[in-house]
Amino acid sequence: MATDIIRPAARPSPWRNPAIRGVIYQILFVAVVVALGWFLVHNTVVNLRRQNIASGFGFLYREAAFGIGESLIAYSPADTYARAFLVGLVNTLYVAGLGIVLATILGTVIGIARLSSNWLIRKLAQIYVETFRNIPLLLQLFFWWGLLRESAPAPRLAWELLPDVFVSNRGVVFPVPSPDPAYGWMALAFCVGAVATIGIFRWARQRQALTGQQFPIGWVGLGLVAGPPLAVFLVCGAPLALDRPELKGFNFAGGHAVSPEFAALLLGLVVYTGTFIAEIVRAGILAVSWGQSEAAMALGLKSGQRMRLIVLPQALRVIVPPMTSQYLGLTKNSSLAVAIGYPDLVSIANTTINQTGQAVEGIAMIMGVYLTISLIISALMNLYNRAVALVER
Amino acid sequence: MTDATQDLPLVAEPPPRAVSGPFGWLRANLFSSVSNTILTILAAAFLAVAIPPLIRWALVDAVWSAPNSRACHDAGACWAFVHEKSRFIFFGTYPYEEQWRPLFAVLIFVALIVASCDRRLWGRRLVLIWLAGLVVVGVLMWGGILGLSYVSNELWGGLPLTLIFAVIGMASAFPLAILLALGRRSRLPAVRMICVAYIELIRGVPLITVLFMASVMLPLFLPPGVTIDKLLRAQAAFMLFAAAYLAEVIRGGLQAIPKG
Numbered sequence: 190m191a192t193d194i195i196r197p198a199a200r201p202s203p204w205r206n207p208a209i210r211g212v213i214y215q216i217l218f219v220a221v222v223v224a225l226g227w228f229l230v231h232n233t234v235v236n237l238r239r240q241n242i243a244s245g246f247g248f249l250y251r252e253a254a255f256g257i258g259e260s261l262i263a264y265s266p267a268d269t270y271a272r273a274f275l276v277g278l279v280n281t282l283y284v285a286g287l288g289i290v291l292a293t294i295l296g297t298v299i300g301i302a303r304l305s306s307n308w309l310i311r312k313l314a315q316i317y318v319e320t321f322r323n324i325p326l327l328l329q330l331f332f333w334w335g336l337l338r339e340s341a342p343a344p345r346l347a348w349e350l351l352p353d354v355f356v357s358n359r360g361v362v363f364p365v366p367s368p369d370p371a372y373g374w375m376a377l378a379f380c381v382g383a384v385a386t387i388g389i390f391r392w393a394r395q396r397q398a399l400t401g402q403q404f405p406i407g408w409v410g411l412g413l414v415a416g417p418p419l420a421v422f423l424v425c426g427a428p429l430a431l432d433r434p435e436l437k438g439f440n441f442a443g444g445h446a447v448s449p450e451f452a453a454l455l456l457g458l459v460v461y462t463g464t465f466i467a468e469i470v471r472a473g474i475l476a477v478s479w480g481q482s483e484a485a486m487a488l489g490l491k492s493g494q495r496m497r498l499i500v501l502p503q504a505l506r507v508i509v510p511p512m513t514s515q516y517l518g519l520t521k522n523s524s525l526a527v528a529i530g531y532p533d534l535v536s537i538a539n540t541t542i543n544q545t546g547q548a549v550e551g552i553a554m555i556m557g558v559y560l561t562i563s564l565i566i567s568a569l570m571n572l573y574n575r576a577v578a579l580v581e582r
Numbered sequence: 583m584t585d586a587t588q589d590l591p592l593v594a595e596p597p598p599r600a601v602s603g604p605f606g607w608l609r610a611n612l613f614s615s616v617s618n619t620i621l622t623i624l625a626a627a628f629l630a631v632a633i634p635p636l637i638r639w640a641l642v643d644a645v646w647s648a649p650n651s652r653a654c655h656d657a658g659a660c661w662a663f664v665h666e667k668s669r670f671i672f673f674g675t676y677p678y679e680e681q682w683r684p685l686f687a688v689l690i691f692v693a694l695i696v697a698s699c700d701r702r703l704w705g706r707r708l709v710l711i712w713l714a715g716l717v718v719v720g721v722l723m724w725g726g727i728l729g730l731s732y733v734s735n736e737l738w739g740g741l742p743l744t745l746i747f748a749v750i751g752m753a754s755a756f757p758l759a760i761l762l763a764l765g766r767r768s769r770l771p772a773v774r775m776i777c778v779a780y781i782e783l784i785r786g787v788p789l790i791t792v793l794f795m796a797s798v799m800l801p802l803f804l805p806p807g808v809t810i811d812k813l814l815r816a817q818a819a820f821m822l823f824a825a826a827y828l829a830e831v832i833r834g835g836l837q838a839i840p841k842g
Contacts, residue, residue: 215772222776229803236802307618308611309625521788535790548798555794556787563786 233549240546248545249274255540257532259448270541277537278558284451284533285520285562288458292519293512295459296466303471314467322464326522329461334453334529337361341449344440353433355441361452362434365445371425378417386410450531454523462519466512473508474500505577513570517563524559534558674739680731683722684742690715690722691745719746735813751820752828758821759828766833777829784826792819 249271256266260276261283302314321329338358342348347357354363366372389409397403434441477500485495526533535555542551612622644659664671673681694715697703723742725732765777784792796819800810810818 524788560786
């Protein structure tokens with residue numbers, strides 16, 4: 190009897206084999222998840238049938254029958270829900286794209302200002318960062334929106350911030366150059382110049398690697414990029430006419446007008462995200478040890494070259510990954526537009542859900558779109574990150 | 583032959599520039615170079631333009647007490663309005679007579695949070711104190727026993743609600759986050775994939791869509807006849823959202839420990 194117990198098992202029981210145990214655990218886990226999913230889907234189907242709500246994406250082809258305050262593409266209430274979604278998507282991408290560019294510029298300037306040797310500049314930048322970083326974005330949006338919508342005067346008494354830039358409770362209007370065929374040609378000339386510069390840059394780098402001779406690529410590139418458009422501009426007779434906003438009746442005519450909602454959203458997103466980017470930039474620059482700069486000086490590099498060749502590439506390595514999360518955050522935060530009435534994707538989907546009752550489809554579409562945008566931004570930034578990341582040899 | 587320098591009279595050197603004291607500080611920090619001086623002047627000009635109107639608006643022209651809303655017209659900041667509505671701002675639509683109860687709830691929360699910041703107090707006792715505190719807060723907010731009148735959570739609002747949301751959301755998200763983080767590092771592919779899918783899905787969408795989903799879709803998800811109130815719905819959404827973010831923080835912590 191005792192021998193039975195002592196006898197070493199020739200083969201361990203299947204239960205003790207980690208591989209088999211792993212498979213069993215996984216089957217159990219997947220079964221639980223699938224059961225939960227099935228439970229939710231089943232309930233939803235039952236509930237929808239009970240409430241007589243249609244399912245499927247057929248509603249997208251029906252008439253939307255609601256107006257949208259501002260849109261970059263043509264839209265009228267007679268268009269379909271699909272078109273309305275597209276308007277929302279374009280509005281979201283517009284504000285997010287502009288916000289990312291402006292927040293990066295603002296954050297970089299403030300981040301460098303925080304490292305300035307000038308006490309006043311340093312302190313001002315610090316006050317800005319610590320104030321706007323610690324106030325919820327939603328409150329900031331309400332603040333800017335209230336400032337523009339409630340506190341700003343009527344167009345008649347509009348504040349003139351700069352010559353011909355007016356702020357009133359109808360939004361912000363500023364002059365834009367009147368359309369002229371010359372601008373199209375200038376853009377073409379710019380593209381040609383840019384391509385030529387890239388070509389010359391490659392050739393110059395190759396030549397420097399082979400012979401050690403340097404080529405004044407900075408000045409030649411500047412000439413190639415700025416020269417042709419300038420030449421076209423002068424040949425076309427320097428069309429400088431501006432489309433200026435003018436008070437006509439109760440509102441401004443001419444110029445480019447931006448609604449208070451858009452202005453508040455963009456301002457809030459840029460000012461809020463700019464603080465985080467400033468801290469990231471500051472951290473990135475501080476992460477490059479002073480010894481690197483000293484070594485560069487010992488090699489005889491000028492201060493510009495030191496920044497461009499030594500400090501910046503190493504700082505970017507630290508800056509890029511957290512910057513990606515800030516860009517993602519800005520894009521996702523743009524959905525707070527629904528709180529101040531800017532017709533972004535979430536706001537339009539919300540209206541659609543209220544009108545059709547098809548919550549499942551509406552929310553699935555919003556989530557799908559944001560997920561796609563997030564993944565695209567991540568993928569692009571990861572590509573860029575791979576280009577600047579430390580290559581260990 | 584004498585050294586030429588010996589004959590030269592000593593030129594009176596200017597005293598060395600102050601490197602200490604207030605002027606030295608100013609020179610080093612504000613006027614160390616031409617560009618710095620320009621920056622300083624620009625910043626000072628900005629402050630000179632921005633600060634006086636702000637002070638005029640916030641203090642000089644402000645209305646501190648007003649009999650009605652018309653007194654605030656064409657004036658500076660209307661602090662009278664904030665004073666008038668302060669109870670509403672802090673406690674929302676909670677019954678006016680009973681607002682000492684949310685006030686005490688807030689004080690309990692603040693005391694608990696301050697106590698938790700002290701590392702020496704960490705231990706089993708603190709957990710018990712937290713649980714007791716939460717029970718007291720619940721009794722204070724809902725009432726219905728001990729002679730307190732019942733207040734439905736539809737009427738809650740303001741600061742106590744914010745604190746309840748944050749504390750309970752974080753506390754309940756934490757265990758889920760640990761499970762998700764461990765699941766993401768698991769060697770079992772199915773477990774890992776499901777955890778990764780959940781975390782990336784939640785992290786890829788804005789909080790507001792998760793809240794929308796909770797308010798619109800949760801009622802559809804549950805069997806007919808079962809309803810959960812708005813407070814719990816929002817709380818659940820917040821928990822699911824916070825768990826995904828916390829899981830990544832925990833995973834970062836786990837990865838920082840080398841395998842050895």
